């Protein structure tokens with residue numbers, strides 16, 4: 002353990018930490034997964050639930066991870082071991098497992114993004130048509146090759162240890178996302194289907210929510226954890242670099258606001274385009290962002306240039322998130338087995354590539370991995386973390402949170418009891434419903450037909 006604190010890089014500035022955490026949070030979760038979940042769970046009804054989860058569950062859960070990280074000054078696995086001891090050290094093992102699973106399919110989707118940079122440059126999806134292009138590149142050898150390239154990029158960045166480069170990348174990425182996305186959102190606003198799309202996207206159908214809460218709740222929980230990079234210790238690692246005069250609440254709030262804003266903005270692009278093109282958001286599934294943006298770019302002047310910029314920005318966002326995922330696993334391997342960083346990264350990157358390879362057989366495999374990871378594993382990780390910190394180590398937690406804050410009395414008990422009871426209860430219910438959703442998926446037509454076709 003001791004060597005993990007020696008020679009650690011620290012964030013050059015407070016902004017450096019926020020940028021890195023935003024770099025982890027903002028990624029395919031906002032740009033690919035969010036519109037896909039909104040489409041699958043009935044539009045604005047899902048958004049209401051999602052926003053409630055982000056504010057009432059996600060933010061307090063982020064504080065839980067920050068506490069462990071800053072208190073111990075260690076990475077996710079070491080931090081948990083030092084903070085908790087005993088059988089809790091296996092929680093670190095769960096984090097490593099989750100990192101493996103998420104990155105394995107995250108990289109496949111990241112590969113799609115790389116493919117779309119190429120498709121924009123060559124005009125491929127404009128010539129072929131957005132729907133056919135997506136079908137062609139999203140599975141099979143094309144997808145496998147792109148998955149390999151994405152993982153290779155991740156391995157190269159992490160093996161070289163260029164975390165400072167990430168700070169810079171995120172500094173450019175966030176403004177670039179806002180600028181390019183705003184441009185496309187304005188274009189989407191001018192489309193004939195915009196009105197219908199906004200009402201679908203922004204005005205919740207409460208009857209729908211009540212009738213479908215059993216699938217909306219676990220989906221919102223999964224999306225809340227996924228998009229904020231919670232439930233597997235990423236935020237432990239990042240907060241371990243923070244100094245004690247930092248106000249954790251303000252930092253967390255900033256991250257949550259940025260991250261949520263980018264998701265909402267993405268939806269303002271996707272849905273007007275889908276409605277105008279007559280595509281049902283539900284059927285577009287995991288392809289929503291790719292189909293809609295490709296459709297728009299085909300109609301825009303300079304569409305191909307905008308496409309290269311758009312997908313390059315998305316790729317940077319995806320890479321900075323992927324790095325945070327693999328970093329949990331790599332730092333564990335370095336601490337635990339004393340292997341060198343380059344070696345650890347190459348071995349782990351290869352293993353993750355192999356685990357992700359079956360995902361390229363058919364897009365239904367993306368759902369398989371994704372539901373399991375987000376709705377079950379991350380929520381489980383969250384439950385265990387929240388229990389550990391709020392029930393077993395409340396004094397340390399409150400002490401840690403109060404640093405960097407002038408007056409914390411009063412709020413501390415509110416936070417503590419919020420996470421102890423309501424947050425935990427909601428997460429346990431979400432986990433139960435998430436397992437149910439997963440079983441429904443395994444026994445549903447899409448998956449059984451796929452198995453039969455093998």
Ligand code: TRP
Pocket residue numbers: 025026027028029030031103226227228229230231232233235322323325326379
């Ligand atoms: N939050 C990232 C995104 O939205 C993905 C991610 C990075 C992640 N690190 C994580 C998800 C840790 C869950 C846990 O794209």
